[in-house]
Amino acid sequence: MGVAGLDYTTPLLIVNLGGEMVYILEQRLEAQKVCAAKAERVLCDVVRTMLSRRLVQEMFKAQEMYSDEAIRQIFYKLAHASIMKLNETSMGKLYSLMVMGVKRQLMSCNAARRVLDVTLEHLLQLRVMCPGVAGLIEECAELCVTRYGSFGRGDWMMCEQQLMRFFQGTKIRVSIFLQANLQTSDGTIVVKGTGPLAEGVAVPGTLELFRSDGSTLVSTRLPHPLADSCDAGAADKGVEAARALAGNAYRPHKMVAEAKRSAFSTAKDELDLLRSMLVSEKEDDEGARLELFFLDDDEDDAGVTTTLDGTAQRKSARDIFADLSLLDDDDEEDPSQKNDEDIIDLLGFLDDSPNKNEFK
Numbered sequence: 001m002g003v004a005g006l007d008y009t010t011p012l013l014i015v016n017l018g019g020e021m022v023y024i025l026e027q028r029l030e031a032q033k034v035c036a037a038k039a040e041r042v043l044c045d046v047v048r049t050m051l052s053r054r055l056v057q058e059m060f061k062a063q064e065m066y067s068d069e070a071i072r073q074i075f076y077k078l079a080h081a082s083i084m085k086l087n088e089t090s091m092g093k094l095y096s097l098m099v100m101g102v103k104r105q106l107m108s109c110n111a112a113r114r115v116l117d118v119t120l121e122h123l124l125q126l127r128v129m130c131p132g133v134a135g136l137i138e139e140c141a142e143l144c145v146t147r148y149g150s151f152g153r154g155d156w157m158m159c160e161q162q163l164m165r166f167f168q169g170t171k172i173r174v175s176i177f178l179q180a181n182l183q184t185s186d187g188t189i190v191v192k193g194t195g196p197l198a199e200g201v202a203v204p205g206t207l208e209l210f211r212s213d214g215s216t217l218v219s220t221r222l223p224h225p226l227a228d229s230c231d232a233g234a235a236d237k238g239v240e241a242a243r244a245l246a247g248n249a250y251r252p253h254k255m256v257a258e259a260k261r262s263a264f265s266t267a268k269d270e271l272d273l274l275r276s277m278l279v280s281e282k283e284d285d286e287g288a289r290l291e292l293f294f295l296d297d298d299e300d301d302a303g304v305t306t307t308l309d310g311t312a313q314r315k316s317a318r319d320i321f322a323d324l325s326l327l328d329d330d331d332e333e334d335p336s337q338k339n340d341e342d343i344i345d346l347l348g349f350l351d352d353s354p355n356k357n358e359f360k
Contacts, residue, residue: 003155003158004151004155005151005154005155005156005157005158005160005161005162006064006158006159006162007062007064008060008062008147008148008159009065009163010059010063010065010066011056011059011060011143011144012115012116012119012144012148012159012163013065013066013071013102013163013166014050014071014074015122015123015140015144016102016105016118016122016246017071017075017098017099017102018046018047018050018051018075018078018126019122019123019125019126019246020097020098020101020102020122021046021075021078021079021094021098022043022047022126022129023101023125023248023249023250024094024097024098024250025043025046025084025094026039026248027248027250027251029042029043038083040130040132041082042082042083042084043082043130044082044130044133045081045082045083046078046079046081046084047126047130047133047136047137048081048130048132048133048136049078049081049082050081051136051137051139051140052136053136056139056140056143060143060147065163065166068166071166072095075091075098076091076095079091079094096172097174099167099170099172100170100172100174100177100189101174101249102167103167103170103189104177104182104183104189104245105118105245105246106118106160106163106164106167107164107191108189108191108192108245109245110195110196110197110198110238110241110242111156111198111199111238112153112156112157112159112160113151114239114241114242115156115159115160115163116144116148116149116151117238117242117243117246118242118243118246119148119246120141120144120145120243121242121243121245121246121247122246123137123140123141123144125246125247125248171186171187171188173185173186173187176249177189193226193229193230194226194229194230195229195230195231195241196230196231196232196237196238196240196241197230197231197232197238198238201232202232203221203224203227203230203232204224204226204230205221205222205223205224205226206219206220206221206222207219207220207221207222208220
């Protein structure tokens, strides 16, 4: 029991992190007033590469979950699958936001099986944002339902443990989470003790006496401070709550709503929250400049900008390796290779190495 939960964790990790990456990129493109056509091209290129048929088939093979370093390298290549250019610092911040976003979602799920609902919501949001690649997104969603729909409780528990192990020890402060009271000052994720309960879980304070055959003899409820704020209703409430977790937290109206539900009650606080997500808006003839917002308010650097060059040709992962001087001088590029094939090769390299979770 639970073996499948160990072998099929990678797709959940990559799809959810990828969804968060597209959320962040969309918000920054909108904030910088990048034209709609150029913004859609960037997002569609990233999603098209991430969910290409060959790459998805590779992800859904039975295998051990990749390490943080391996996943980081994969997303570095994915981020450069479009006209967008990210330097190392900017990519590091983007990846940190992705990781903390998914960590908060997984920790807030009321049951391990709700990870599937979070994943499907990410795919649904991607379909709305990138209608040009709806076919690939739907195929990935069908694979998720087919593979994970048959998971038992043991499978989901092992899968959840694997995912939590990946995020364990990662405490990076994110300004919008801090402002919405979703994170403490030391980077710890705040998990609320309210809302829908997992299936089979009684409301806090419930006391039950059972007969020898396991049937309930008597059930009573003792006073408990969380009893009124917990809901032991139908399972669909847990699904709804899980899908809400996977929504786009980087849209200003959503974060204002989060703030209203927490400590931010004044108009000034709400305006400050909105302003904190909008930075300088510039666009020149060479392309749009995309500035990633700070992870927290205490950083000393002046911000990280990313250039979007609408006239540049898209680079393959091999081109990027060449730019980084990671290819030998006598290496020749096969013109028939495409972006999805380059990333497939990257995953294949992991499989061929002594330890697939490490990059050399």
